[in-house]
Amino acid sequence: xxxxxxxxxxxxxxxxxxxxxxxxxxxxxxxxxxxxxxxxxxxxxxxxxxxxxxxxxxxxxxxxxxxxxxxxxxxxxxxxxxxxxxxxxxxxxxxxxxxxxxxxxxxxxxxxxxxxxxxxxxxxxxxxxxxxxxxxxxxxxxxxxxxxxxxxxxxxxxxxxxxxxxxxxxxxxxxxxxxxxxxxxxxxxxxxxxxxxxxxxxxxxxxxxxxxxxxxxxxxxxxxxxxxxxxxxxxxxxxxxxxxxxxxxxxxxxxxxxxxxxxxxxxxxxxxxxxxxxxxxxxxxxxxxxxxx
Ligand code: MN
Ligand code: MN
Ligand code: MN
Numbered sequence: 244x245x246x247x248x249x250x251x252x253x254x255x256x257x258x259x260x261x262x263x264x265x266x267x268x269x270x271x272x273x274x275x276x277x278x279x280x281x282x283x284x285x286x287x288x289x290x291x292x293x294x295x296x297x298x299x300x301x302x303x304x305x306x307x308x309x310x311x312x313x314x315x316x317x318x319x320x321x322x323x324x325x326x327x328x329x330x331x332x333x334x335x336x337x338x339x340x341x342x343x344x345x346x347x348x349x350x351x352x353x354x355x356x357x358x359x360x361x362x363x364x365x366x367x368x369x370x371x372x373x374x375x376x377x378x379x380x381x382x383x384x385x386x387x388x389x390x391x392x393x394x395x396x397x398x399x400x401x402x403x404x405x406x407x408x409x410x411x412x413x414x415x416x417x418x419x420x421x422x423x424x425x426x427x428x429x430x431x432x433x434x435x436x437x438x439x440x441x442x443x444x445x446x447x448x449x450x451x452x453x454x455x456x457x458x459x460x461x462x463x464x465x466x467x468x469x470x471x472x473x474x475x476x477x478x479x480x481x482x483x484x485x486x487x488x489x490x491x492x493x494x495x496x497x498x499x500x501x502x503x504x505x506x507x508x509x510x511x512x513x514x515x516x517x518x519x520x521x522x523x524x525x526x527x528x529x530x531x532x533x534x535x536x
Pocket of ligand 1: 264
């Protein structure tokens with residue numbers, strides 16, 4: 244199904260990245276650094292999709308206005324939510340960041356993150372790690388408080404060797420600091436995105452480790468909630484996974500999106516920008532936007 248080189252040479256291809264993070268959430272690059280990097284990679288359509296905040300996008304949009312390039316910047320967000328108790332990430336593209344529905348949603352996420360942070364801290368304190376909340380807040384600075392901030396604080400204090408050990412022992416899935424309960428429901432976040440003029444898409448659908456049957460149930464619930472798209476390429480991914488997701492997109496008649504989920508330069512991370520040509524047989528969500536800046 245993936246025919247990039249050779250057979251697809253007549254298909255117009257463009258580099259797209261509809262899933263990226265900046266330092267406004269847990270990315271390493273500032274919004275302007277991310278823009279410069281994407282433009283250098285020849286990305287033509289870029290969305291900034293920080294976790295539960297549009298601050299990075301807004302800063303990038305201001306920079307982009309002053310420093311136009313041949314790239315088009317799309318608004319975006321990656322919202323955490325839950326479905327049947329599982330934490331899910333939903334991407335919102337092309338949202339009006341000032342829409343009251345989105346503003347209310349963002350307020351809801353900010354307080355959910357605060358409550359969750361306090362809960363993570365109290366659990367860590369119960370293990371003898373006093374001062375976790377203040378420490379993590381200091382690492383978060385102006386950005387969204389999350390588990391990486393607790394990890395950074397634990398490394399700094401010498402409680403753990405490195406970030407990975409913090410997650411393996413205390414913060415990762417199933418560990419004491421893995422607090423999920425505060426996210427809004429899938430239906431709610433999907434509604435915020437659609438109400439604010441955006442398109443809601445399921446981020447990295449295979450990361451939730453659902454069985455095939457449960458994944459179909461989940462997609463059906465998402466469509467019933469008003470969602471209309473799915474990420475068929477997320478970072479480095481096997482062609483088997485891409486084919487599986489492409490089949491699901493067709494089965495549910497969904498628009499498709501592609502992105503790197505770039506956070507930082509790392510051996511496992513994909514570079515910014517993915518070719519659109521291999522997905523020309525699907526309904527690319529990028530068709531909603533022209534590539535002109
Ligand atoms: Mn992240
Ligand atoms: Mn995610
Ligand atoms: Mn992401």
